[in-house]
Amino acid sequence: MCERELSCGAEVTRYVGRTRFNQNGVVQPLLTDLYQITMAYAYWKSGKTDDHSVFDLFFRNNPFQGEFTIFAGLEECLKFLENFHYSDSDIEYLKLTLPDSIEDGFYEYLRNLDAKDVTLYALDEGSVAFPRVPLIKIEGPLIIVQLLETTLLTLVNYASLMATNAARYRMVAGKHINLLEFGLRRAQGPDGGLSASKYSYIGGFDGTSNVLAGKLFNIPVRGTHAHAYITSFTGISELKTRMLRHKVTGVQEDLLERAILHRDSLSRVLDISTEESSEGELAAMVSFAIAFPDGFMALVDTYDVKSQISGQHSPKKLIENGHKLLNGTNNKRKGTKRPSGNGKLLNACELNNNDDLRGENSVKENGAHEVNPNLNGKQNEKSAPNKLKESVETLTTATSKYYLSKSVEKSFRSGLLNFCAVALALHDLGYRAVGVRIDSGDLAYLSCLARETFEKIAHCFRIDWFKNLTIVASNDINEETILSLNEQGHKIDCFGIGTHLVTCQRQPALGCVYKLVEINGQARIKLSQDVEKVTMPGNKNAYRLYSADGHALIDLLQKVTEPDPEVGQKVLCRHPFQESKRAYVIPSGVEPLYKVYWKNGKISQPLPSLEQIRDRVQTSLKTLRTDHKRTLNPTPYKVAVSDNLYNFIHDLWLQNAPIGELS
Numbered sequence: 001m002c003e004r005e006l007s008c009g010a011e012v013t014r015y016v017g018r019t020r021f022n023q024n025g026v027v028q029p030l031l032t033d034l035y036q037i038t039m040a041y042a043y044w045k046s047g048k049t050d051d052h053s054v055f056d057l058f059f060r061n062n063p064f065q066g067e068f069t070i071f072a073g074l075e076e077c078l079k080f081l082e083n084f085h086y087s088d089s090d091i092e093y094l095k096l097t098l099p100d101s102i103e104d105g106f107y108e109y110l111r112n113l114d115a116k117d118v119t120l121y122a123l124d125e126g127s128v129a130f131p132r133v134p135l136i137k138i139e140g141p142l143i144i145v146q147l148l149e150t151t152l153l154t155l156v157n158y159a160s161l162m163a164t165n166a167a168r169y170r171m172v173a174g175k176h177i178n179l180l181e182f183g184l185r186r187a188q189g190p191d192g193g194l195s196a197s198k199y200s201y202i203g204g205f206d207g208t209s210n211v212l213a214g215k216l217f218n219i220p221v222r223g224t225h226a227h228a229y230i231t232s233f234t235g236i237s238e239l240k241t242r243m244l245r246h247k248v249t250g251v252q253e254d255l256l257e258r259a260i261l262h263r264d265s266l267s268r269v270l271d272i273s274t275e276e277s278s279e280g281e282l283a284a285m286v287s288f289a290i291a292f293p294d295g296f297m298a299l300v301d302t303y304d305v306k307s308q309i310s311g312q313h314s315p316k317k318l319i320e321n322g323h324k325l326l327n328g329t330n331n332k333r334k335g336t337k338r339p340s341g342n343g344k345l346l347n348a349c350e351l352n353n354n355d356d357l358r359g360e361n362s363v364k365e366n367g368a369h370e371v372n373p374n375l376n377g378k379q380n381e382k383s384a385p386n387k388l389k390e391s392v393e394t395l396t397t398a399t400s401k402y403y404l405s406k407s408v409e410k411s412f413r414s415g416l417l418n419f420c421a422v423a424l425a426l427h428d429l430g431y432r433a434v435g436v437r438i439d440s441g442d443l444a445y446l447s448c449l450a451r452e453t454f455e456k457i458a459h460c461f462r463i464d465w466f467k468n469l470t471i472v473a474s475n476d477i478n479e480e481t482i483l484s485l486n487e488q489g490h491k492i493d494c495f496g497i498g499t500h501l502v503t504c505q506r507q508p509a510l511g512c513v514y515k516l517v518e519i520n521g522q523a524r525i526k527l528s529q530d531v532e533k534v535t536m537p538g539n540k541n542a543y544r545l546y547s548a549d550g551h552a553l554i555d556l557l558q559k560v561t562e563p564d565p566e567v568g569q570k571v572l573c574r575h576p577f578q579e580s581k582r583a584y585v586i587p588s589g590v591e592p593l594y595k596v597y598w599k600n601g602k603i604s605q606p607l608p609s610l611e612q613i614r615d616r617v618q619t620s621l622k623t624l625r626t627d628h629k630r631t632l633n634p635t636p637y638k639v640a641v642s643d644n645l646y647n648f649i650h651d652l653w654l655q656n657a658p659i660g661e662l663s
C-alpha cells in the first residue's frame with residue numbers, strides 16, 4: 001500500500017504499513033576481522049569449541065561530552081544472528097585465504113555453523129544507556145560467540161553514536177522544529193549514509209533526503225532543490241513554459257506574467273529595487289513552481305547580485321581574520337579592516353532596524369565589503385590590542401555582525417523578492433507556496449528578515465497563511481550553531497543538517513567493546529593499568545532504579561545469582577572501583593534492563609517498528625533528569641554494582657593481578 005504525500009519540494013510516494021525491511025546484504029559472517037576466524041580455528045583445534053562463554057558488549061564513555069547514550073542497532077544484530085551462515089563461496093574464499101595447514105574438518109564445521117545455540121539478552125533498542133552497563137549480553141559456545149564479535153560491534157557502535165547524536169540535535173532544537181537529515185553526500189560511504197539516515201530518524205529527526213533510506217526503512221523523504229537549479233537559468237527567455245492551470249478553475253494562466261507584476265508591486269512594499277534581483281533566479285523559481293505548484297520551496301541565497309559575500313567577510317573568514325589580527329599576523333592585509341562593533345550584542349531580530357550600523361558599510365570595487373570601523377564616522381581612538389580583542393569577541397559571540405554589510409542583506413532580499421513574487425502568483429492560481437531555504441549567511445538574522453517580510457506581505461495583501469511560510473536553514477549546522485541561534489533569536493522552522501550529523505564530527509566513534517566475562521561458569525576479568533579498562537567479570541544482570549518522582553536514579557549491576565532489587569527495599573549501591581563511594585538507595589521503581597531477544601535459533605520478542613523505537617528514545621530520555629542531559633558540564637549518571645559483585649570483582653582482581661617483586 002502506498003500513499004501520496006507532499007514533501008517540501010516534491011510530491012513523493014510513501015510506503016506505509018510495510019513489514020520489516022531486509023538486512024543490508026553487506027552484513028554477513030565474513031564482515032568481520034580475520035582474527036576472529038583464525039581464533040575460531042585455534043579454538044576448534046584445541047577442543048574449546050563448545051566451552052560455554054558469556055560476552056558483554058558495552059562502551060566505556062558517553063560520546064559528545066554528554067552523560068547519556070542511545071542504544072541502537074539491536075534489530076540488525078538479531079537479523080545477523082538469524083541469517084548467520086557461511087555460504088559455499090565464503091568457504092571457498094577462506095580456503096584460498098587461510099594457511100594450507102588448516103584442516104578440511106574445520107571448513108566442514110564452519111559450513112554447518114549457525115547461531116541457534118546462542119542466547120542474546122539486550123536493553124530495548126532506543127533506550128538510554130550508560131557506560132559499563134552491557135548493551136548486549138550474549139552467551140553460547142565459545143567459537144560462535146567469538147565469531148560474532150566484530151559484526152555485532154560494527155552494527156551497534158555507529159548506530160548508537162548516530163542515534164545519540166541525532167537525539168542531541170533534537171534536544172537543542174526543541175520538539176517543534178523540523179529536523180531533516182541531508183548527509184548522504186558527506187557520509188562515510190553509501191552504507192554509512194544509509195545507516196545515518198536510519199539512526200538519525202530513530203534519534204528524533206523527522207525525515208531524510210536519502211531516497212533509498214526512505215524506501216528501505218519507510219522513513220519520510222524530504223527535500224528542496226539545489227543552487228544548480230537556480231543557476232541553470234540565466235533569464236526568463238529560457239522558460240519553455242510559463243503557463244499553469246488554476247487549481248480550482250483549471251484554466252491555464254501565465255504564471256510568469258503574474259510573478260513579474262507582483263515583483264513590481266512587492267519591490268515598492270519591501271523597498272527593494274527589481275534591478276537588484278536576478279531574472280535567471282526568477283525564471284528558475286517560476287519553472288519550479290510550475291513543476292510543483294503545491295510544494296513550492298525555493299533557495300533564496302543563490303545570487304549575490306552586487307557583490308561576493310563569501311570572501312573576506314563570511315562569518316568564518318571574519319572570525320579567522322579577527323584571530324589573525326589579534327595575533328598580529330594579518331595587520332597589513334588589504335580589505336581586512338577592523339570590523340565595526342561596540343561590544344553590544346544585538347538580538348538578530350533587531351539587526352535590520354539598526355540602520356546606523358548597516359549604513360556604515362561600503363562596497364569596494366572588487367566586490368568585497370569593507371566594514372567601516374567607525375560607528376559614528378569619527379576616528380576610533382581605541383586602537384590598541386584591547387580594542388582588537390573586543391572586536392574579535394564581538395565577532396565570535398555574534399557572527400551576525402558580519403551581516404552589517406548592506407549588500408549581503410540586499411542579495412538575500414533579491415531571492416526573497418523573487419520567491420514572494422512567485423508565491424503570490426501561485427496564490428492567484430489557488431496554490432499555497434511552502435517556503436524558503438537559506439543556505440548561507442547569518443541564519444538568525446536572515447530568518448528574522450524573511451519572517452518579517454512574510455508577515456509584512458501577509459498584512460499588506462491580506463493573505464494570512466503567508467506569515468507562516470516555512471523557513472528552512474542549512475549550511476554546516478551543528479549542535480553549537482543551533483544553541484547559538486536559539487540564544488540570538490531566529491525564525492527558522494526547519495534545519496537541514498548533513499556533515500556534522502552524519503560524520504559525528506565531534507566524536508567519530510563510540511568505542512563499544514566486546515569482552516569475555518565468563519567461561520564454563522568461571523568469571524573472567526581483563527586487568528589494565530587504566531582502571532576504566534578493567535572489565536566487570538561474570539554473568540551479570542542490570543537494573544535501573546527509579547526515584548519517587550519517576551526519574552532514573554542509578555543503574556545497578558549484580559551477579560545473576562543475586563535476587564532482583566525490590567521496590568521499597570534498601571540496596572547498597574557501590575562504585576565499581578572506588579571503595580569509599582557508596583550509597584543506599586530505596587528505589588520507588590525497579591526496571592530489569594535485559595530481555596531475552598534471541599534464543600533457540602529465534603528472535604524471542606516482538607520487534608518494535610522504527611517509529612516505536614523513535615518514540616522510545618524520547619520516552620526514555622524523559623526519565624533522565626535535565627542536569628544529566630544539559631550540553632554544558634552535565635551531571636554524570638551513576639552506574640553502580642551490588643556489594644556482592646563489588647567484593648567478587650575485587651577478589652578476582654587480586655587473584656589475577658600478579659604480585660611484583662622489588663629488587
Ligand SMILES: Nc1ncnc2c1ncn2[C@@H]1O[C@H](COP(=O)(O)OP(=O)(O)OP(=O)(O)O)[C@@H](O)[C@H]1O
Nearest residue numbers: 310314315316317440441442443444475476477484
Ligand atoms: N547567526 C549565526 N550564529 C552562529 N553561527 C551561524 C550563524 N549563521 C550562520 N552560522 C554558521 O556560520 C557558518 C557560515 O560560515 P561561512 O563562512 O562558510 O559562511 P557562508 O555564509 O556559508 O559563506 P559562503 O558564501 O562561503 O558559503 C556556518 O557554519 C553556519 O552554520
Ligand SMILES: O=P(O)(O)OC[C@H]1O[C@H](OP(=O)(O)OP(=O)(O)O)[C@H](O)[C@@H]1O
Nearest residue numbers: 182439474475476477496497498499500
Ligand atoms: O552543510 P551540511 O550540514 O553538510 O548540509 C548539507 C549541505 O549540502 C548542500 O550543500 P552543497 O553540497 O551544495 O555544498 P555547499 O556546502 O557548497 O553548500 C546543502 O546546501 C547543504 O548546505
Ligand SMILES: O=C(O)c1cccnc1
Nearest residue numbers: 182209222223224225496
Ligand atoms: O533537499 C535539500 O534541500 C538538500 C538535500 C541534500 C543536501 N542538501 C540539501
Ligand SMILES: [Mg+2]
Nearest residue numbers: 439474475476
Ligand atoms: Mg550548502
